[in-house]
Structure formats: structure tokens, C-alpha cells
Amino acid sequence: MKCFFPFKSKNKQKESKSAPDLRNKSDSLTPVLDRASKSLPSPRSIPELYKEKEQNLKVFSLQELRDSTNGFSRSQKLGEGGFGSVYKGIIKPKNGKGSPILVAIKKLNPHSLQGHKEWLAEVQFLGVVNHPNLVKLLGYCSIDGERGIQRLLVYEYMPNRSLEDHLFNRALNPLPWITRLQIMLGAAQGLAYLHEGLEVQVIYRDFKSSNVLLDEDFKPKLSDFGLAREGPKGDRTHVSTAVVGTYGYAAPEYVETGHLSIHSDLWSFGVVLYEILTGGVS
Incomplete structure (x- = not known):
């Protein structure tokens, strides 16, 4: 589970080496370099990249996740931390076709402001990355209601723990x-x-x-x-x-x-x- 410790700061890092001196080169290089630098697109941010891929994540209903965990039963709990709890769940196909899917469901503590920030970061980062050595995010649930907020994440299930x-x-x-x-x-x-x-x-x-x-x-x-x-x-x-x-x-x-x-x-x-x-x- 996650632990957080605030620390205080001090030192500086070494500065990177300066670029080679081009003053003796022909001035005709300048327009070429200017055009090249202008043609290079600036790298996009994670939120920008996420907008292109957010449709790959499934939006689950709270009832669907509640049913998959037997009402977030303690017997289904895999662990807990400051952010909330993680449960083992079984997602059944809506049309009745196909096999049920084992998942891990992280349920955010509704009173955790730091947890909400981390929830959003997980959705955006895991919604962008795609690698066999990174856990796969299948989808999420996000509800803002009169009874408070609900934030959940649904991952592939990892049977051999950590x-x-x-x-x-x-x-x-x-x-x-x-x-x-x-x-x-x-x-x-x-x-x-x-x-x-x-x-x-x-x-x-x-x-x-x-x-x-x-x-x-x-x-x-x-x-x-x-x-x-x-x-x-x-x-x-x-x-x-x-x-x-x-x-x-x-x-x-x-x-x-x-x-x-x-x-x-x-x-x-x-x-x-x-x-x-x-x-x-x-």
C-alpha cells in the first residue's frame, strides 16, 4: 500500500554542458536551423494524449462494480491504504456471452482529497501507456452525487500478488x-x-x-x-x-x-x- 512522507529540500544539480560554438559557421545556416526548429512539434502533455485514447477505457456503473464484489464485501478485500480499499471482483458480460473477467477494483475513500488527485493521475497515465510490464487499466467509475463522490478504478487482476x-x-x-x-x-x-x-x-x-x-x-x-x-x-x-x-x-x-x-x-x-x-x- 502507498505511504507518503513529506520532505524538505536543499541542494542543486549540475547544469548541462553548453552547446558547441557555431559562430565560425556560415550565416547561411541560420535560416535552415530556424526552419528546422519551427517544424519540430512540441511534445504533447499526458492530458492531451489521454484525450485521444480515453474512449479505450470502459465507464462502469457503480451498481455493476458493487455487484461484482458482493457489495464490496470484506471477504473480497485484497488490501487497503490511505486512498481507500482494493477488492477482487468478477465482471460478467452484459449480453451473457463470453467468460466473466476477474478484476481488481480500487475504491477511493470519498473523504480523501489527495486520493482524488491520485485517482485522476492514474486514469490519465494508465489511459495513455501500453506496455506488457505495466498494469492494465480496464476502466473507471466516477460519480458526483448528493451522497458524496464515488471514484473507482478497475484493473486487470494479478493473482500472484506483489x-x-x-x-x-x-x-x-x-x-x-x-x-x-x-x-x-x-x-x-x-x-x-x-x-x-x-x-x-x-x-x-x-x-x-x-x-x-x-x-x-x-x-x-x-x-x-x-x-x-x-x-x-x-x-x-x-x-x-x-x-x-x-x-x-x-x-x-x-x-x-x-x-x-x-x-x-x-x-x-x-x-x-x-x-x-x-x-x-x-
């Missing part, structure tokens, strides 16, 4: 080394896709063993994108932001300065790698 469970829950058998290696390689591919595989760079900002979910074949999928942020654009090296995350996984330079970059994710990846190699808790 990497954290298999590392630190003694009731489960230890993972073989080859499986551990495959999990970390898959998680690395998911991070690489976020950092380099999209029109806009995405910083995950919450890489930890509890957010690495495992499917029936122990294939890893990164989950919980409520803290994800767009990366720096142009020649910027970082984005400045309030420091949130889980103690022990956040990069020291991010904690001290509030400067966020993909290197913050790489530090967190190293922490999980340490956990998977040693069995020690970060």
Missing part, C-alpha cells in the same frame, strides 16, 4: 533466483518504456516492491501511478516538485532538493534490487 509479498511474507515459498532475475528485467523494461518509449517522458516516482505486481506466470507489472509525473522538457534536467513517496525508496537528491528526474526512479530500482538480492527491507 513482489513484496513474496520477499517478506514467510507464509509464501521463496522465489527461485531465475524468477527474481526475470522479475527485475521485466520491471526495468517497464521503467525504460516510461522514460523513453512515449512522446512525453514519464517519471514513475513510486517504484517499490509492493508496486511490482505479478501475474499468473510471475510476469511483473508496475502499478499505482497516482504519484507519476511528466518529466522535464527541452533542455531542462529536472522538474521541481513537492517531495512525496515512500521512505527508504526515494532518491537522496530528490529528498534534499525536490528536483525530480528519471534518476530518482533508477535509485528506487536499485533499492528494490538490493531487497531481491539480500532479502533485506529497505
